Amino acid sequence: MQSVILNALARLFFVAMLIFSVFILLRGHDSPGGGFIGGLAAAAAYTVITLAFGAAKAERWLILHPVVLMGVGLFCAILSGLPPLIGDFGGFLYHLWWEGQIGFLQLKLGTTLLFDLGVYFVVVGGVLSILFRMYETGAEEAN
Amino acid sequence: MSTDLLVILPIILPLTMAGFCAVFWLRPGWQRWITVTGMTLMAAAAFALLAGVLSQGVMVSQPGNWAAPFGIAIVADPLSALAVAAASLVALAASVYAFRGVSENALHGGFFPLFCGLMVGVNGAFLTGDIFNLYVWFEVLLVCAIGLLVVHRDGVNLDAAVKYAALNLFGTTMFLTAVAFLYGAAGTLNFADLARVVPELGASAGLTFALVLFLLSLGVKAAAFPLFFWLPIAYHTTPPVVSALFGALLTKVGIYAAFRIFMLLFEGTTGLVGEIVVWMAAITMITGAIAALVQTDLRRMLAFLIVSGMGYLMMGLALSTPEGLGAASFYLIHDIIVKGAVFLLAGVIAVAAGSSDLTKIGGLIRTHPVLAVIFLGAGLSLAGLPPFSGFWAKVLVADAAFDGARPVLGGIALGTGLVSLLCVVKIWMEAFWKTGPEGMRVTARLPLVMMVPATALVLVSLAIGLYADPLMDMAARAGAGLADPSAYIEAVMGAGE
Numbered sequence: 001m002q003s004v005i006l007n008a009l010a011r012l013f014f015v016a017m018l019i020f021s022v023f024i025l026l027r028g029h030d031s032p033g034g035g036f037i038g039g040l041a042a043a044a045a046y047t048v049i050t051l052a053f054g055a056a057k058a059e060r061w062l063i064l065h066p067v068v069l070m071g072v073g074l075f076c077a078i079l080s081g082l083p084p085l086i087g088d089f090g091g092f093l094y095h096l097w098w099e100g101q102i103g104f105l106q107l108k109l110g111t112t113l114l115f116d117l118g119v120y121f122v123v124v125g126g127v128l129s130i131l132f133r134m135y136e137t138g139a140e141e142a143n
Numbered sequence: 144m145s146t147d148l149l150v151i152l153p154i155i156l157p158l159t160m161a162g163f164c165a166v167f168w169l170r171p172g173w174q175r176w177i178t179v180t181g182m183t184l185m186a187a188a189a190f191a192l193l194a195g196v197l198s199q200g201v202m203v204s205q206p207g208n209w210a211a212p213f214g215i216a217i218v219a220d221p222l223s224a225l226a227v228a229a230a231s232l233v234a235l236a237a238s239v240y241a242f243r244g245v246s247e248n249a250l251h252g253g254f255f256p257l258f259c260g261l262m263v264g265v266n267g268a269f270l271t272g273d274i275f276n277l278y279v280w281f282e283v284l285l286v287c288a289i290g291l292l293v294v295h296r297d298g299v300n301l302d303a304a305v306k307y308a309a310l311n312l313f314g315t316t317m318f319l320t321a322v323a324f325l326y327g328a329a330g331t332l333n334f335a336d337l338a339r340v341v342p343e344l345g346a347s348a349g350l351t352f353a354l355v356l357f358l359l360s361l362g363v364k365a366a367a368f369p370l371f372f373w374l375p376i377a378y379h380t381t382p383p384v385v386s387a388l389f390g391a392l393l394t395k396v397g398i399y400a401a402f403r404i405f406m407l408l409f410e411g412t413t414g415l416v417g418e419i420v421v422w423m424a425a426i427t428m429i430t431g432a433i434a435a436l437v438q439t440d441l442r443r444m445l446a447f448l449i450v451s452g453m454g455y456l457m458m459g460l461a462l463s464t465p466e467g468l469g470a471a472s473f474y475l476i477h478d479i480i481v482k483g484a485v486f487l488l489a490g491v492i493a494v495a496a497g498s499s500d501l502t503k504i505g506g507l508i509r510t511h512p513v514l515a516v517i518f519l520g521a522g523l524s525l526a527g528l529p530p531f532s533g534f535w536a537k538v539l540v541a542d543a544a545f546d547g548a549r550p551v552l553g554g555i556a557l558g559t560g561l562v563s564l565l566c567v568v569k570i571w572m573e574a575f576w577k578t579g580p581e582g583m584r585v586t587a588r589l590p591l592v593m594m595v596p597a598t599a600l601v602l603v604s605l606a607i608g609l610y611a612d613p614l615m616d617m618a619a620r621a622g623a624g625l626a627d628p629s630a631y632i633e634a635v636m637g638a639g640e
Contacts, residue, residue, distance in 0.1 A: 067253070071165025078159055084208075088145040091206040091217075092155065 010052035017045035025120050035116035039123025046128055055135035066129035073121025080114035149195050150204040150217050152188040153227050153266040157181055161259035174255035175242055181259060182231070182238040189231035196224040197617065201634035211635045212333035216272035220631050222472055222621035223269045226399055229476045230269065232603060233391040233483035234262050236596035237384050240487055243590045244384040252294030260287035261388060268396045272635055274322055275332045277400060281315050288393060291385050299380040307377035314363030321356035324349045335635035338407040338628050354416065357404055364397025366450050367457060368427040375446040383490020386442060390449050391483035395475060398456045402468070405460060406625045421461040425555045428454025432562035441489050441499040441574065444566055448525060451563060452478045455540050455556060462547040469622025470539035473614060477536040477607065484521045484600035491593050492518070492574055497584045501570065506579030510587060515575040517598050522567035524604045527560045532607035535615065
């Protein structure tokens with residue numbers, strides 16, 4: 001089904017939702033949010049594209065294959081837990097923090113951000129691999 | 144290497160490899176090599192951990208530096224380190240075997256990432272020091288196990304997957320409910336903390352309910368009588384490499400969890416529960432062996448022999464003596480290796496003769512004498528004859544039963560050994576000795592990647608049998624650690640201070 005309104009607004013929604021998903025990811029440090037919810041929001045952004053233009057276009061826009069994205073995410077998450085093991089000052093996933101100022105911007109960065117980014121990618125990849133797969137099966141049955 | 148690294152490596156190595164496999168999703172051929180490399184590293188890490196535990200005692204890591212009982216502790220004591228080492232050996236053998244035993248469908252469907260994921264779940268369950276975390280690892284390995292069944296995309300495996308999933312999800316849900324009741328009664332989930340708190344609580348309805356639910360759910364997981372019926376249905380249709388992994392590892396994780404929970408929380412099985420476990424063990428043992436004897440399909444027979452083996456393991460729990468638990472620990476290691484070996488060999492036989500139905504094959508000794516000898520070795524170990532590891536495993540278990548004033552149980556164990564010997568003789572006579580039926584298609588050249596890992600596992604069993612002392616010492620330490628958990632509690636609760 002093609003809808004002119006959806007097609008016209010899909011790109012706009014896509015960009016807005018993707019930016020908002022990153023905002024959710026970042027604010028997850030000490031407010032509601034984080035990698036999981038942010039990932040769901042990003043997956044919803046790609047879902048809008050899938051609904052408007054089909055799965056093929058959404059897959060192109062994702063650049064990476066969704067399962068590959070899951071693998072990358074898993075890597076980020078594992079990587080974020082390794083520093084204490086390598087430096088021998090704590091258990092797996094003991095997170096490190098860096099606080100500083102760049103210009104007027106007060107920053108508090110930690111390895112937790114890398115972990116959350118990993119979760120974000122895993123969730124986007126996981127949800128979209130299911131979605132794309134369902135679209136494929138649906139298309140096969142329709143033919 | 145630091146303790147923290149050593150304890151966590153058997154979990155994060157396969158997890159990393161699962162991630163690698165996912166990154167190379169579009170190159171399934173590479174995933175084979177990634178998995179073999181990963182399993183080699185994991186086996187090395189597991190043996191390093193075992194060496195560490197044997198020299199330093201119980202090793203604990205607190206991920207995120209959250210001290211027990213508030214964080215989730217990862218704990219390696221002699222039993223868990225031994226189990227991880229044996230599981231890693233079987234996984235390594237299976238990953239080499241998987242160079243030939245995996246269909247194209249399965250390869251593209253993500254067989255190898257799921258393989259790695261299964262090992263994450265298995266090692267996680269062996270190493271966790273937290274009962275809720277144990278539930279999470281159960282889920283991880285359950286999801287990966289179902290995945291390994293459905294990736295083949297054929298009717299038989301899908302049917303097995305549905306049955307396996309339904310019953311095991313039921314078991315896992317009961318386990319979660321039991322954990323909830325336990326938490327309600329004790330207010331903590333850390334094993335070591337529970338072991339301190341629960342004995343002082345006194346009897347309560349919630350605790351009793353939790354105990355019964357643990358018994359039922361772990362009975363499903365460990366395929367104990369009368370809850371074993373899902374296992375032969377689910378295991379015999381799967382590709383050999385999958386059934387080797389399942390047969391060697393999944394039920395063992397269930398019995399391992401039963402050891403941990405009952406010994407740490409309920410100070411062994413005493414009173415009515417003790418009697419129930421004794422009879423569950425006896426009936427599981429004997430029904431498994433007798434049901435195996437009447438089967439005509441090789442892999443169905445082996446599936447029932449898994450059930451029978453679980454009975455021996457439960458005997459250790461039923462006895463709750465250090466000797467009994469030590470014997471069961473020895474049996475656990477023997478069982479992981481030998482069940483892996485026989486299922487891999489069953490796959491080789493199916494390749495050689497074109498079927499695993501014993502009525503349709505025969506005469507393999509003339510075409511494949513080496514395979515006949517190797518399978519005889521594995522079979523004798525399974526039945527408990529010297530010079531293989533099975534002999535010592537069964538002797539130790541029976542001996543512990545007689546010492547533990549359970550002569551009837553010891554007698555049943557010996558009788559069951561006889562029935563399993565009959566099973567093995569039947570398999571060997573049917574597949575190798577009798578003249579093969581007309582029209583049987585024999586494959587003359589067997590792939591080395593299938594023969595070598597299966598043979599290696601049989602040789603491990605032989606080595607343990609010939610040189611049993613080191614493993615007996617380790618198993619005795621594992622048993623003593625289960626019977627008297629004070630070292631475990633001290634290591635976990637002291638680590639945070």
